[in-house]
Amino acid sequence: MARRLPCPPAPGSLEAYATGFDDLLSTLAQRRGFCEYLAGLLLPRxxxxxxxxxxxxxxxxxxxxASVQRLQFFLSESAWDYEQVNARRLELLLTDxxxxPHPGGVLVIDDSGDREDGKATAHIGRQWLGRLGRTDNGIVTVTTCWADENLYYPLYAVPYSPAHxxxxxxxxxxxxxKLQIAAELARTAKAAxxxxxxxxxxxxxxxxxxxxxxxxxxGLPFVMALKPGHGTWAYGKDVCTPVHAAHSLTWTDPSAPGTGPPPSAPSATDTPRPGGPPTRPLAGGDPTESTVRAGGGARSPDRRGLPRRRRTELDRVTRRRRCSHQAGTRPTRRTGDSRRPFLRRRRHHRDRNRRAGRRARLHRGVRPRHG
Incomplete structure (x- = not known):
């Protein structure tokens, strides 16, 4: 067996850390590229x-x-297993x-997008890039990170490949x-x-x-942010928005998370919802059939099992509610006022096209039409 050639030492205490991966890197060029890559990431530049x-x-x-080309070859062409390297990195983190990690930390799931040109790069596609705040051509990577009050470090990163x-x-x-990738990464972290x-x-x-x-x-507990328009639904006396549930508990700090009484369910007809008026009962039905959405608004209950005539009535009432104005939710605006800019633009384009047509006919020697 050939003797392994010594690798130039990494700067400072990084050498002791880099030697823990020597058995995963078979050649001198790989070990040297690995040390240079770590130094480039950690040095203050x-x-x-x-x-x-x-x-x-x-x-x-x-x-x-030469150093740039050597690093380029190590990252893109050299035959080393990144999954084994990442597993060794996590092993060192878990044993130190x-x-x-301890049970007081959290597993943070997020994705990061970087803009890239071209179409031949792996995993590239036109998609939403959160870092830029717009849809553009780039690569998105789903990541998991462990964090507590003092430190954080990444665990896994998997690129998302668009459907094309x-x-x-x-x-x-x-x-x-991306949702399936994130769920799989969470299960992988638990299994590790x-x-x-x-x-x-x-x-x-x-x-x-x-x-x-x-x-x-x-079996993984979670704490997720929700969009303002996200709704939770319930019937009758079980109606309770997240706002009511939060106000009914007396949370002070992590040591005393709150032992208040169960959230009292607001009435579907009497208690106003945050940001909206009381929910009116459906025409010809039981008031407890109304469903309440967190943040305001009402929609029809479950239509399954109802006669066709009853479903038609519920759809008609629901459409009327969606189109009608609810006091206290947004300022009143007449439909005609909202269409005026559109109508002005349409008349402008129509007149412009007519003038262009007349000029074209005059140029061809065709007598213009009147009216």
Whole structure:
């Protein structure tokens, strides 16, 4: 067996950390590229998102420098298993008392998008990029991060592949949505022995009922943000919005999370909802049939099992409620006022097209029409 050649040492205490991955890197070039990559990420530099800055070379001009090309080959062409390297990294984090996760931390799920040009890059596509706040051509990566009051570190990162990368699109067996990837990463973290109190995510994930059901089926508690228009539904005396539930509990701090009485259900006909008037009973029906949405608004109850005539009546009442103005929710605006700018634009385009047609006919020597 050939003797392993020594690798140039990494700066400072990074050498002791890098030697823990030597058995996963078979060649000298891989071990050297790994040390240079770690140094580029951790050293205090202005930027560490480009290869030139990771290698310590001058931007643009130093793109052909030997250290930059060596790092490029290590990241894109060299045959080393990133899953094994990440598993070893997590093993070191879980065994170190300073970074070992504890039940008081949380598992944060999020995605990050970076803009990229072209169409040949793997996982690239036109999609929503949260970092830029718009839809653009780029790559989105779903990540999980463990965090507590003192520190945080990433656990897993999986790129999302848009449907056009698969032969059958969204129906392809290999296609996975970002929600499916996030749920799988949460289950992987639990199976790896990462202790956490709950899974936390923003409204992009918290508003998805299917995603929350997957976490609940796995036995993972979660704390999710919801969009302002997200609704929760109940019938009759069980009607209770999240606002009423929060106000009924006396939470002070984590040591005393609150032992108040169960939330009192507001009446579907008497108690005003936050931001809206009392819910009126449906025409010809029981007042307790109304459903209340968190944040205001009412919609028809479950129509299953009702006669066709009754369903038609419920649909008519629901449409009338959606189109009518509710006092205290938004300022009154007449329908005619909202259409005036549109009508002005339409008349402007019509007159402009007529004038253009007349000029074209005059140019061809055709007598213009009148009227």
């Amino acid at each position: 202005d930027r560490n998102r480009t290869l030139t800055c990771l290698a310590g070379a001058e931007p643009v001009v130093g793109a052909q420098h 008392p300073a970074t070992a 990368h698969f032969p059958k699109g969204k129906s392809d067996p290999g296609f996975r949505t 022995g990462v202790a956490f109190r709950a899974v936390a995510a923003d409204c992009a994930y918290g508003d998805q009922d299917g995603f929350r059901r997957q976490l609940d089926a796995t």
